[in-house]
Amino acid sequence: MKRTAVIFAFAVFIPALVLGGLALRSLRDQRFAFERQRLQLAQDAADGLARALASEVDELQRDFGRQAEAIIGTNTPAIAAWSFDEQLREVWPLAEVGFSVRLGAEVCSPSVMDNREASRSFHRLNRDFLTGVECVEVFAVTPKGRINLSAQPTTPAPLKQQVELFRNVAPVQGIGESLDPLKSRLQTSAADFKQLVGDAQEGVVARRMPDRLDVLIWHRSARDSQVVFGAQLDRSQLIARLAPRLQTEPAFGSEFAVALLDERVQPLVRTPTSFTTASWRRPFAASEVGEALPHWEVAVYELDPSRPAAAATTFRWTFGSMIAGLLAAIAVGGWLVVQETRRELLMARRKTDFVSNVSHELKTPLTSIRMFAELLAEDRVTDPVRRRQHLEVIATESARLTRLVDGVLDFARLDRGGATAPMQSLDFSILIRDILVLHETRLRSSGIEVKTRLPEDPVIIRGNADALAQIIVNLISNVEKYAASGQELILELETVRAGGGAKGLARLSVSDRGPGIPAECAGHIFEEFYRAHDSLDSGVSGAGLGLSLARKLARAHQGDLRHVPRSGGGSVFILEIPLA
Known part of the structure; x- marks a missing residue:
């Protein structure tokens, strides 16, 4: 038995546990893969939108170039430069301030005496930077890319080394989030305006001010390379221009902001527009717009x-429950x-014992029959009384042998589900009396006093007389075998009426005063081949089929024992x- 349990554990249960563990690990890997896919989807969307905004800034730069050339018109750039601020603001609302500068010389427009405060402030804050007197921290980009100051011609102006920058946001970098700041791909340098312009025709310069970021777009006319026209973009107008580029697909917008x-x-x-969050610094994914912004x-x-x-938890619990259910089922x-x-x-053990018991039960009457038959056949017994006694033993043992064989055959037939004998209406009380007439003498000779409590009125049932007689004989035989010491056998028949129009029951109680059945055996006495005294040395004959056969016959009559x-x-x- 232990070997079977061990084999089952190693062959089924342990592999099932291993498969369950692998399934949970696969579930975890699938969750990680799903999160990575979502993160990659969000990152791709952020990168695409950032490129769209950068492209819009490029379009603004080209638009500004066209506006500048239109203002110059038929004039020379040097003449158009002196009134560029006023003319640009009239035709291009994106400009907060228009400016023009002669490289390394002077700011032509706006002037320090301009009647507009924003223009005067621009002149005051940017004059030294635009004329090459002062180097400032800027981000600069041209159509060829970011400006590489190390490739610029040497100038007496002092240059500062490029500084490594960190981003202001800390987006999710995977399943395990990190709060460490991320390095920016942008670079800032200290330079004056002439250095930034170099030999390019147009570009964008972003200058960090104490309280804001100023975005300057510039353009140089091919007719005069020393005069550069530019504009400081109006922040609100710039945002309004960029806003339409921030639209996403409906499917994406249903999950992300x-x-x-x-x-x-x-x-x-x-x-x-209604979206808000507790920390704008902790997006799911983010992408820098670029040097222009x-x-x-x-x-x-x-x-x-x-x-x-929550979805992962639900799926994990569902999948875990399925695995747990599978393991529980296993x-x-x-x-x-x-x-x-x-x-x-x-x-199997009981069948083995049954074969041993049946062999013993068959051998005992056969031995008696053979021995007394040989004595009679050889005329070794001449006394008529003894000859009659020997013949009675042969008849008794033959009947015992017949009952044993019939019991085995009946049990085999019922165990195979064979059909029961035909049933008919009969008086159960008369059947019991007839059986007692045949067995009462033997019972009394065994010291058992037989008492009956049978009704005078007929108790009509539908059944097979031989099968019912076999049940009663088996019960009486058990009293004779196991309870003869009690010297009492009571057979009591009564009818029990059922309510609700249902048929009643005929109830026969067979009582004795023997040693009784041990409590540990009471639940097994109707099992096949079971014997409470399961030993050939117990002195009690039997094959362990009597009660099992009796119950099968009773249930074949729609009753019970x-x-x-x-x-x-x-x-x-x-x-x-x-x-x-």
Whole structure:
């Protein structure tokens, strides 16, 4: 039995646990892969939107070039430069201030005496930078890319080394989030305007001021390379121009929100407009717009950050429950297999004992029959009385042998589900009396006093007389074998009426005053091949089929046979058969 359990554990249960563990690990890997895919989707969207915004800035730069050339018109660049601020603001609303500068010399427009405060402030803050007197921290880009100051011609102006920058946001970098700042791909350098312009025709310069970021677009006319025209972009107009570029697909927008963050990590544009978050610095994914708008980020946020985790938890619990259910089913199935194996092993042992008992039971009467038959055949017994006694022994043992063989055959027939004998209406009380007439003498000779409590009125049932007689004989025989010491046998027949119009029952109680049936055996006495005294040395004959066969016959009559302990000692077997 232990070997079977060990084999089952190693062959089924342990592999099932291993498969369950692998399934859970695969589930975890799938969740990680799903999160990576979502993160990659969001990052790709942020990168695409950032490129779209950078492309829009490039379009602004080209648009400004066309506006500058239109203002110059038929004039020379040197003449158009002196009134460029006023003329540009009249035709191009994106310009907060227009400016023109002669490289390394002077600012032509706006002048320090301009009647507009914004223009005067621009002149005051940017004059030294534009004329080459002062180097400032800037981000600069031309159509050829970011400006490489190391490739510029040497100038007496002092240059500072490029500084490594960090981004203002810390987007998710995977399943395990990190709060470490990310390095920016942008670079800042200290230079004056002439260095930044170099030999390019147009470009963008972003200058960091104490409280804001100024974006300067410039253009140089091919007719005069020393005069450069530019504009400081109006922040509100720039945001309005960029906002339409921040639209996403509906499917993406149902799960994510998008925001354009400025250098102070404040949302300039957001989609949807009602979206807000506790920390704009912690987007799900983000991408820098570029040198034209340094420290501006396209940030992607989850509309419901708990939804993926909740979905993963639900899926994990569902999948885990399925695995647990499978393991439980395997465990229960294994337990049932083990129990069935134990039952089969027990049945096999009982069948072995049954064969031994039947062999013994067959051998005993056959030995007696053969011995007395040989004595009579050889005329070794001449006394008529003794010859009659020997013949009675032969007849008794033959009847015993017949009952044993018939019992085995009946049990085999019922065990195969064979048809029962034909049934007819009969008086159960008369049947019991007829059986007692045949067996009462033998019982009294064994010291058993037989008492009956049978009704005078007929008790009509529908059944097979031989089968019912076999049940009663088996019960009486058990009293004779096991309970003769009690010297009492009581057969009591009564009718039990059922309510609701149902048929009643004929109930026969067979009681004795024997030693009774041990409690540990009471639940097994109706099992096949079971014997409470399971030993050839017990002195009690039998094959362990009597009670099992009796119950099968009772149930074939739609009735039942059961056992209860008798008060004061002994046993009571109750046979119930439906009334006709």
